[in-house]
Amino acid sequence: MAQKPSIPKGTRDFSPVEMAKRNYIFNTIKEVYALYGFQQIETPAMENLPTLMGKYGEEGDKLLFKILNSGDFLHGMTAEEVATTSTGRLAARFCEKGLRYDLTVPFARYVVQHREELTLPFKRYQIQPVWRADRPQKGRYREFYQCDADVVGSDSLLNEVELMQIVDTVFTRFGVRVCIKMNNRKILTGIAELIGQADKIVEITVAMDKLDKIGLAAVNAELAEAGIPADAIEQLQPIIQLKGSTAEKLTTMRSVLKDSETGLKGVEEMEYIFGKLETKNEVELDLTLARGLNYYTGAIFEVKALDVEIGSITGGGRYDNLTGIFGMPGLSGVGISFGADRIFDVLNQLDLYPKEAVGATKVLFVNFGEVEATYCLPMLTRVREAGISGEIFPDAVKMKKQMSYANVKGIPFVALAGESEMREGKINLKNMTTGEQKLVTVEELVEELRK
Amino acid sequence: MAQKPSIPKGTRDFSPVEMAKRNYIFNTIKEVYALYGFQQIETPAMENLPTLMGKYGEEGDKLLFKILNSGDFLHGMTAEEVATTSTGRLAARFCEKGLRYDLTVPFARYVVQHREELTLPFKRYQIQPVWRADRPQKGRYREFYQCDADVVGSDSLLNEVELMQIVDTVFTRFGVRVCIKMNNRKILTGIAELIGQADKIVEITVAMDKLDKIGLAAVNAELAEAGIPADAIEQLQPIIQLKGSTAEKLTTMRSVLKDSETGLKGVEEMEYIFGKLETKNEVELDLTLARGLNYYTGAIFEVKALDVEIGSITGGGRYDNLTGIFGMPGLSGVGISFGADRIFDVLNQLDLYPKEAVGATKVLFVNFGEVEATYCLPMLTRVREAGISGEIFPDAVKMKKQMSYANVKGIPFVALAGESEMREGKINLKNMTTGEQKLVTVEELVEELRK
Numbered sequence: 001m002a003q004k005p006s007i008p009k010g011t012r013d014f015s016p017v018e019m020a021k022r023n024y025i026f027n028t029i030k031e032v033y034a035l036y037g038f039q040q041i042e043t044p045a046m047e048n049l050p051t052l053m054g055k056y057g058e059e060g061d062k063l064l065f066k067i068l069n070s071g072d073f074l075h076g077m078t079a080e081e082v083a084t085t086s087t088g089r090l091a092a093r094f095c096e097k098g099l100r101y102d103l104t105v106p107f108a109r110y111v112v113q114h115r116e117e118l119t120l121p122f123k124r125y126q127i128q129p130v131w132r133a134d135r136p137q138k139g140r141y142r143e144f145y146q147c148d149a150d151v152v153g154s155d156s157l158l159n160e161v162e163l164m165q166i167v168d169t170v171f172t173r174f175g176v177r178v179c180i181k182m183n184n185r186k187i188l189t190g191i192a193e194l195i196g197q198a199d200k201i202v203e204i205t206v207a208m209d210k211l212d213k214i215g216l217a218a219v220n221a222e223l224a225e226a227g228i229p230a231d232a233i234e235q236l237q238p239i240i241q242l243k244g245s246t247a248e249k250l251t252t253m254r255s256v257l258k259d260s261e262t263g264l265k266g267v268e269e270m271e272y273i274f275g276k277l278e279t280k281n282e283v284e285l286d287l288t289l290a291r292g293l294n295y296y297t298g299a300i301f302e303v304k305a306l307d308v309e310i311g312s313i314t315g316g317g318r319y320d321n322l323t324g325i326f327g328m329p330g331l332s333g334v335g336i337s338f339g340a341d342r343i344f345d346v347l348n349q350l351d352l353y354p355k356e357a358v359g360a361t362k363v364l365f366v367n368f369g370e371v372e373a374t375y376c377l378p379m380l381t382r383v384r385e386a387g388i389s390g391e392i393f394p395d396a397v398k399m400k401k402q403m404s405y406a407n408v409k410g411i412p413f414v415a416l417a418g419e420s421e422m423r424e425g426k427i428n429l430k431n432m433t434t435g436e437q438k439l440v441t442v443e444e445l446v447e448e449l450r451k
Numbered sequence: 452m453a454q455k456p457s458i459p460k461g462t463r464d465f466s467p468v469e470m471a472k473r474n475y476i477f478n479t480i481k482e483v484y485a486l487y488g489f490q491q492i493e494t495p496a497m498e499n500l501p502t503l504m505g506k507y508g509e510e511g512d513k514l515l516f517k518i519l520n521s522g523d524f525l526h527g528m529t530a531e532e533v534a535t536t537s538t539g540r541l542a543a544r545f546c547e548k549g550l551r552y553d554l555t556v557p558f559a560r561y562v563v564q565h566r567e568e569l570t571l572p573f574k575r576y577q578i579q580p581v582w583r584a585d586r587p588q589k590g591r592y593r594e595f596y597q598c599d600a601d602v603v604g605s606d607s608l609l610n611e612v613e614l615m616q617i618v619d620t621v622f623t624r625f626g627v628r629v630c631i632k633m634n635n636r637k638i639l640t641g642i643a644e645l646i647g648q649a650d651k652i653v654e655i656t657v658a659m660d661k662l663d664k665i666g667l668a669a670v671n672a673e674l675a676e677a678g679i680p681a682d683a684i685e686q687l688q689p690i691i692q693l694k695g696s697t698a699e700k701l702t703t704m705r706s707v708l709k710d711s712e713t714g715l716k717g718v719e720e721m722e723y724i725f726g727k728l729e730t731k732n733e734v735e736l737d738l739t740l741a742r743g744l745n746y747y748t749g750a751i752f753e754v755k756a757l758d759v760e761i762g763s764i765t766g767g768g769r770y771d772n773l774t775g776i777f778g779m780p781g782l783s784g785v786g787i788s789f790g791a792d793r794i795f796d797v798l799n800q801l802d803l804y805p806k807e808a809v810g811a812t813k814v815l816f817v818n819f820g821e822v823e824a825t826y827c828l829p830m831l832t833r834v835r836e837a838g839i840s841g842e843i844f845p846d847a848v849k850m851k852k853q854m855s856y857a858n859v860k861g862i863p864f865v866a867l868a869g870e871s872e873m874r875e876g877k878i879n880l881k882n883m884t885t886g887e888q889k890l891v892t893v894e895e896l897v898e899e900l901r902k
Contacts, residue, residue: 004777004778005502007494008547011497013561014492016575020490035835035838035840037815039860040470042470043464044464050456065497065519067517068545071538083533084530087523087524090525094545096459112456113456113458114466121846129496133521142497143495158824165832276828326455326456360490361488374727387486389486389487
C-alpha cells in the first residue's frame with residue numbers, strides 16, 4: 001500500500017479551484033431553471049438493471065456499470081454452469097443493479113413510479129453524475145455530470161420556447177456567445193417521405209447531421225452506401241444545401257413539403273416557436289441538425305459556442321413517448337441538457353469566471369503566537385458574523401509560510417496584530433495585491449473587507 | 452416492463468419538496484464551511500478496490516459495493532478455478548473498483564495523491580453520497596450523503612476550536628438547540644493506564660460509551676465480560692459517574708490522572724479548547740463519550756439535539772495518522788461530519804424550514820388562450836429579469852386545472868389577463884392566500900411580487 005494511490009481511469013478528482021468553477025456553472029444553471037419554475041429532484045446512483053437494460057441500444061447495455069450482488073453472488077450456480085454461460089448472461093446473474101447511464105431513463109422511471117404524487121405538467125431539473133464504461137479519451141469520462149431540465153405532460157410549444165429562453169439566459173449570464181440551432185423531426189420525416197424513402201429516415205438524418213464535420217460529398221457517399229437511390233439523393237441536394245434566413249428556409253420548406261402532412265406540421269411548429277422566441281443570442285433553423293437519439297419526435301436543438309472550437313455544448317428536443325417503456329404511454333415531454341464538462345472548458349478558454357465565484361477566504365489573520373492569536377479571535381468572529389469569510393493560521397509558524405499560504409489560496413487581505421497593534425486595540429490590514437497597509441479598528445476592518 | 456418500476460432497496464428518490472429542504476441543509480453547511488475558509492473538493496464515486504479494502508474492518512469489506520469489470524470479467528478462469536475459489540476471492544477477481552464507503556478514506560487518498568499541489572494546512576469540505584451494502588432499515592440507507600470538513604497538516608488545537616464553532620454556527624442558523632459533547636482519547640488512555648488495563652482501552656471505551664443507552668449496571672457487566680478485573684472496574688466507578696461542570700470535571704481528572712503523562716496531556720488539551728470556545732449552544736466534557744472508530748487520537752466530539760429524540764447528529768475528532776495507510780505518515784488531521792439525514796428529520800419534526808427555502812415559483816400566469824398568452828409573455832420576461840421566478844401555464848386548459856397546479860406547487864400569486872386587462876395594458880394579480888385581487892401595471896406587478 002506504500003505505492004502512490006490512484007483513481008480509476010476515466011474518473012477525476014476535483015480540486016478546490018475546479019470545484020469553485022463547477023459550482024459557478026451549476027449554480028447559474030440552477031438559478032435560471034428555478035427562475036422558470038423548474039424544481040429539482042434526485043434519483044439514486046443505482047437503478048435496478050431491468051430499468052436500464054435495453055434503453056440505450058445493444059452498445060449501451062455493454063457500457064452500463066453493473067454492481068456485483070452482495071454476499072454469495074454465485075447463488076448456487078455450479079462452477080460448470082459458470083464456465084459454460086456467456087459473460088453477458090453471467091453478469092445478469094451476478095448483478096441486479098447498475099449505475100445510471102443518463103438522467104432521462106431514471107426520470108422516466110421516476111415519473112411512472114410517482115405518477116400519483118405528480119401534478120402535470122411536471123417541470124423538473126436534475127444535476128447528478130452518470131457513469132459509462134466507455135473507453136476513456138480526451139474530454140470523455142467514465143463519470144460525468146449531466147444537467148437536465150424536462151417538462152412532461154404538456155404538448156404546448158410554449159415549453160420549447162421557454163427552454164430556448166433558458167438556454168439563452170444561461171449563456172448570456174456566462175458571457176458566452178452562442179448559436180442555438182433548431183430543427184424538427186417532423187420536417188425530417190417529411191423530407192424522407194418526399195423522396196420516397198420514409199423507411200430510411202434514420203440513415204438520412206444521421207448522414208445529414210454530419211454535413212458540418214465531413215462535407216457534402218462525404219454525406220452523399222454515406223447516403224448512397226445506406227441504399228438511398230441516386231435520384232433521391234439528387235432530390236435531397238437543395239434541402240441539404242438550403243441557405244438563407246430562418247424565415248426564408250421555412251417558406252421554402254412549406255412549399256417543398258406541401259404534400260407531406262407530417263412535414264407541414266413540423267414547419268408550422270417551427271414557425272410558432274421562432275415567432276415567439278426573443279433571445280439575445282442567434283437562433284437558426286438548421287435542416288442538417290438531426291441529433292443521434294431516435295426518440296425525438298418534434299423540435300430538436302443544439303447549442304454551439306461561437307468563440308471556441310468545440311462540439312455541441314447543450315442539446316435536447318421533444319419526445320412523445322418517454323414513459324411508454326415503463327408502461328405509461330401518451331405522455332409527451334421536452335427537455336434540454338447542458339454539457340457541464342464542455343461548458344467548463346469553454347469558460348476556461350475564454351477566461352470568463354467571475355473573480356468572486358472562484359475566490360475563497362477574504363482575510364487571513366496571521367498567527368504570531370498564543371497571546372496574539374487570542375487577541376485576534378474575537379475580531380475574526382466579528383468578521384464572520386458580518387458574513388465575510390476569514391481564517392486564522394492555526395499554527396504560530398514563520399511569517400513567510402503564512403504569507404505563502406495566503407498567496408497560494410488567493411486570499412486578498414492579511415490581518416496582523418503585534419504588540420503595538422494590541423496596545424492600541426487595532427489591527428494592521430494588508431492588501432495583498434497593492435501591498436498597502438492600514439491600521440484599523442475592528443469595525444473599520446469589517447468595512448474595508450466589505451468593499 | 453409494464454409492471455410498475457421500482458428502485459433498489461435502501462435507496463431513495465428525492466421529490467422537489469425534499470430536495471428543497473435538503474438543499475437548505477447543504478447550503479447552510481456549505482456557507483458556514485466557506486465562512487471558515489474551508490474549500491470544497493469532490494472525488495469519484497468509484498475508487499480502486501485496494502484503496503477501500505481493509506480500511507473499515509472485515510465487516511466493512513463485506514459492505515463495499517463492488518463493480519463488475521466490463522467485458523470478459525472471467526478473464527480466462529477455468530471452471531476448476533471458479534469451483535475452488537471463495538466468493539470473496541472471486542469478487543476480487545471479477546471487480547477492480549468499488550463505490551466509496553465514506554468520505555474520509557477517499558480524502559486521505561486525495562491528500563496523498565495530490566500532495567505536491569497542496570499547501571498545508573489543507574482545509575477541505577466534501578458533500579457527496581456514500582454507499583454501503585448494509586441491511587436496509589428505518590433511518591439506515593444504502594445510499595446517503597455525508598458532509599465532512601477536515602483540516603490536515605496542523606496540530607494546533609485552534610482547529611478543534613474552529614470546528615466546534617462551525618457546529619455551533621450551523622445549528623444556530625438551523626434554529627436547533629444542541630449540546631456539543633466532547634472528550635479526548637488521551638484522557639481515556641490515561642484512565643486505562645491508571646487502572647492497569649492499558650491493553651483493554653478499546654473494550655473500556657466501548658463499554659463506557661454505552662452508559663446513556665444501557666445504564667451503569669450493564670456497563671459494568673460488559674466490562675467484567677471483557678475481562679476487566681473487579682478492582683479495576685471498582686476504580687473506574689468515580690470516573691464513569693463523575694458529575695459537575697466541565698471545569699470541575701477537568702480539575703478532578705487532572706488530579707486523578709496525575710501519574711499518566713498521556714492522560715494529563717488530554718486534560719490540558721481540553722482545558723485549552725474549552726478556554727477558547729465561545730458558543731451559543733451548550734458544550735460539555737463527557738467522559739463516557741468514546742465514539743466507535745479507533746483511529747481517533749485526541750479530542751472527539753458528538754452533537755445531540757436537545758428537543759428531539761434521536762442519536763448523534765454530528766460527530767468527529769482528531770486522528771494523527773490518517774494518510775499513513777497510503778504511505779504518507781506523520782500528517783495530523785481533525786474533522787467533523789454532519790449527519791444530513793438525521794438533521795433532515797430533526798428540522799422536519801421541529802418544523803424549522805424557512806418558507807423561502809421550500810417555496811418554488813412566485814407567480815403563475817394563467818393561460819386563457821393564444822392571444823392572452825402572447826400578451827402575458829413580455830410581462831413574464833420582465834418578472835424574471837427582476838430575479839423573480841415565474842411560469843406561464845403552457846396549455847390553455849380549464850382555469851380550475853391551472854389554479855390547482857398553482858395550489859399544489861405552493862405558488863403564492865396568480866396573474867390573470869383577459870380582454871379588459873389587455874385593453875388597459877394591465878394584469879390582475881391574485882394573492883392565493885388572502886384571495887385578494889389587484890389590477891396592476893407590469894412595474895407594479897414586479898413591486899408587489901418583490902414584497
